[in-house]
Amino acid sequence: MTKASTFYKRSYTNGYEAKVEYWTMELAVATKYESTDKMLHAKKKLDYFTQKQIEYLNKKHHNLLAERVGVQVKGI
Numbered sequence: 597m598t599k600a601s602t603f604y605k606r607s608y609t610n611g612y613e614a615k616v617e618y619w620t621m622e623l624a625v626a627t628k629y630e631s632t633d634k635m636l637h638a639k640k641k642l643d644y645f646t647q648k649q650i651e652y653l654n655k656k657h658h659n660l661l662a663e664r665v666g667v668q669v670k671g672i
Contacts, residue, residue: 611656612649619645 608615619642626634 608648608652611652612645615645616642616649 619638623635623638623642626638
């Protein structure tokens with residue numbers, strides 16, 4: 597990564613739920629209008645952000661469990 601790309605890296609502190617909802621809506625619209633190119637694009641984005649949300653939730657649950665147990669977690 598370049599210095600500029602790390603500087604502008606987005607941080608989703610509340611997860612990717614908004615992105616998943618947005619791309620779900622885009623997929624529904626593309627399906628309604630039978631736009632196969634837009635459907636494929638929306639599906640690709642939806643797959644990506646769904647996986648990111650799963651990773652976010654797993655990390656969040658892991659950090660919460662570690663706090664309950666009393667383990668020091670980096671990045672909190």
